[in-house]
Amino acid sequence: xxxxxxxxxxxxxxxxxxxxxxxxxxxxxxxxxxxxxxxxxxxxxxxxxxxxxxxxxxxxxxxxxxxxxxxxxxxxxxxxxxxxxxxxxxxxxxxxxxxxxxxxxxxxxxxxxxxxxxxxxxxxxxxxxxxxxxxxxxxxxxxxxxxxxxxxxxxxxxxxxxxxxxxxxxxxxxxxxxxxxxxxxxxxxxxxxxxxxxxxxxxxxxxxxxxxxxxxxxxxxxxxxxxxxxxxxxxxxxxxxxxxxxxxxxxxxxxxxxxxxxxxxxxxxxx
Amino acid sequence: xxxxxxxxxxxxxxxxxxxxxxxxxxxxxxxxxxxxxxxxxxxxxxxxxxxxxxxxxxxxxxxxxxxxxxxxxxxxxxxxxxxxxxxxxxxxxxxxxxxxxxxxxxxxxxxxxxxxxxxxxxxxxxxxxxxxxxxxxxxxxxxxxxxxxxxxxxxxxxxxxxxxxxxxxxxxxxxxxxxxxxxxxxxxxxxxxxxxxxxxxxxxxxxxxxxxxxxxxxxxxxxxxxxxxx
Numbered sequence: 054x055x056x057x058x059x060x061x062x063x064x065x066x067x068x069x070x071x072x073x074x075x076x077x078x079x080x081x082x083x084x085x086x087x088x089x090x091x092x093x094x095x096x097x098x099x100x101x102x103x104x105x106x107x108x109x110x111x112x113x114x115x116x117x118x119x120x121x122x123x124x125x126x127x128x129x130x131x132x133x134x135x136x137x138x139x140x141x142x143x144x145x146x147x148x149x150x151x152x153x154x155x156x157x158x159x160x161x162x163x164x165x166x167x168x169x170x171x172x173x174x175x176x177x178x179x180x181x182x183x184x185x186x187x188x189x190x191x192x193x194x195x196x197x198x199x200x201x202x203x204x205x206x207x208x209x210x211x212x213x214x215x216x217x218x219x220x221x222x223x224x225x226x227x228x229x230x231x232x233x234x235x236x237x238x239x240x241x242x243x244x245x246x247x248x249x250x251x252x253x254x255x256x257x258x259x260x261x262x263x264x265x266x267x268x269x270x271x272x273x274x275x276x277x278x279x280x281x282x283x284x285x286x287x288x289x290x291x292x293x294x295x296x297x298x299x300x301x302x303x304x305x306x307x308x309x310x311x312x313x314x315x316x317x318x319x320x321x322x323x324x
Numbered sequence: 325x326x327x328x329x330x331x332x333x334x335x336x337x338x339x340x341x342x343x344x345x346x347x348x349x350x351x352x353x354x355x356x357x358x359x360x361x362x363x364x365x366x367x368x369x370x371x372x373x374x375x376x377x378x379x380x381x382x383x384x385x386x387x388x389x390x391x392x393x394x395x396x397x398x399x400x401x402x403x404x405x406x407x408x409x410x411x412x413x414x415x416x417x418x419x420x421x422x423x424x425x426x427x428x429x430x431x432x433x434x435x436x437x438x439x440x441x442x443x444x445x446x447x448x449x450x451x452x453x454x455x456x457x458x459x460x461x462x463x464x465x466x467x468x469x470x471x472x473x474x475x476x477x478x479x480x481x482x483x484x485x486x487x488x489x490x491x492x493x494x495x496x497x498x499x500x501x502x503x504x505x506x507x508x509x510x511x512x513x514x515x516x517x518x519x520x521x522x523x524x525x526x527x528x529x530x531x532x533x534x535x536x537x538x539x540x541x542x543x544x545x546x547x548x549x550x551x552x553x554x
Contacts, residue, residue: 055357055359063342063353140340144396145357147335147400148357149403150359
């Protein structure tokens with residue numbers, strides 16, 4: 054906990070910590086305003102249905118899953134390599150704290166940061182949505198904008214629970230990317246090298262998953278699981294595919310954490 | 325290793341701090357990493373001890389090299405260690421900065437009773453600060469001695485005439501010697517000196533001076549390295 058406390062002190066004083074958060078909040082607010090000005094974006098609005106404001110944070114989950122990893126990767130990628138370049142890493146290594154604890158402290162921070170950027174954005178957009186549209190149940194057609202196939206209804210309470218579940222899933226997804234960036238940061242000597250490499254890796258995975266020859270392994274690529282939570286607010290949850298996807302994402306998270314820890318413990322830090 | 329780190333603190337050769345934090349916050353952060361909750365009074369007292377109490381609330385990015393060096397010594401002192409290890413603490417400092425850090429190190433030892441391990445390539449500085457010196461060659465300690473023993477090894481300068489008679493006498497007694505300008509430097513034990521003087525006088529030599537030869541630390545260092553390699 055000492056290492057987490059010291060990490061918090063460092064990031065609190067760094068303005069870059071807040072930039073990504075402000076961008077995500079801004080995106081969420083813009084999405085809410087956009088729906089307010091374009092009611093046609095709301096399913097069944099033209100048929101006179103009143104929609105719950107809880108649907109708005111649901112709409113921000115996608116931008117969170119796309120922009121969130123970039124924001125978190127920038128913070129995580131700098132966490133070790135940045136300190137290595139500045140020379141502060143050697144300073145903290147003189148303290149009576151193990152390298153594993155140092156790495157774990159940085160990981161705790163990334164966990165906290167991933168959840169904070171997701172849930173603060175969801176909270177802001179939920180408040181905005183409730184202010185604009187009220188807080189009733191979510192009622193959606195099973196098929197978009199047609200009523201003939203029936204309706205999918207979520208009570209406000211259930212919508213909130215599903216929103217929490219989706220938010221947690223997106224946080225874990227973001228966290229996995231951050232963990233990969235931190236793993237790369239554990240041996241790189243430039244603070245931007247790790248974020249750039251992580252984003253290049255993401256782009257490469259996205260291309261690979263669409264190539265026919267890589268179809269058999271595409272399920273194991275993290276980029277294939279970007280939207281595994283996407284239907285939480287508009288359909289019944291497909292638990293089996295959700296759990297499998299979550300396990301893959303957690304696999305990346307734990308794998309990169311273990312690899313990063315081993316590299317960080319073994320790396321000789323010279324000046 | 326961690327047990328050792330708990331009783332000792334270190335200052336690395338090029339100390340770096342978190343530029344966005346001020347001196348006090350940096351000290352708090354590094355102390356909390358050691359598991360110490362330091363009070364504002366403790367920080368103030370330590371800062372006063374190293375002479376940066378007026379800089380504590382200012383961001384580290386405006387600190388001079390010397391002030392950063394003092395801050396790094398303060399962070400090492402805060403956990404109240406028994407031993408402090410300083411790695412090249414004066415490198416990159418101007419002569420005034422070097423002197424002030426040197427005085428601070430001596431003060432830590434004499435006034436606060438702290439054991440200071442100090443590594444340096446600047447032998448003149450080590451000579452001025454240290455009581456005891458270990459010479460390291462290729463990662464191994466090849467000699468450990470009190471500074472005085474190292475600087476005043478068992479060599480005595482003798483000035484006597486005629487020199488040839490003196491040399492003949494030393495050869496006769498199997499006493500190792502070297503000729504250094506107007507002196508003959510002989511390897512003797514202190515208790516041999518009265519007898520040597522008596523014998524030289526009996527042989528009608530005019531003895532002008534006998535005094536202990538003072539090596540510079542550099543000479544002692546080079547001699548130790550040479551000795552280790554042969």
